[in-house]
Amino acid sequence: AQSVSQHNHHVILSEAASLELGCNYSYGGTVNLFWYVQYPGQHLQLLLKYFSGDPLVKGIKGFEAEFIKSKFSFNLRKPSVQWSDTAEYFCAAKGGSQGNLIFGKGTKLSVKP
């Protein structure tokens, strides 16, 4: 069965620190991968997505992710975090043929000012 795993439950960083959140997926077919962010009290919003092509994907707010097929990974990165990046981050893979998503458990990011 497909699954998505996120390695870190809670990450605490100071402003300007670099960020990398791990995500691994298990799936043998065509891979569609996503990172969603959920700011406190708000709905899930798409940060970036990978469908094909360049494995380095750039998203909104300075985030990027790299698809490494050999490692089944899709890690999220940001060179310098801000206090406003405090949120929960979810990695997801497209599941069934109907487009439903399989989510990881999420990583809570706290950025100290």
Add this chain to the structure above:
Amino acid sequence: DTGVSQNPRHKITKRGQNVTFRCDPISEHNRLYWYRQTLGQGPEFLTYFQNEAQLEKSRLLSDRFSAERPKGSFSTLEIQRTEQGDSAMYLCASKGDTNTEAFFGQGTRLTVV
């Protein structure tokens, strides 16, 4: 575009009562998904509609759960004889055929006491 709207935002109910949630997708989005998110977990897929047809149901969707999308626009999710284990955030997402990602609502938080 007002986004995906879910009502109510919060619902507290006594065990054994029935509850119904509503989701209004982005207009003209023909695909609609329901997810459930419990504390410390990522969203888990419940069911999928394409227009008014319910095309996929997760095994998480027990007999006490029923979803409808009668005219292919808004959808309702009903839980009968609620149990404490039903306490969760219920998320709705919609997607059009030309979109590569789903758009999420803010969710309905259900607390069963």
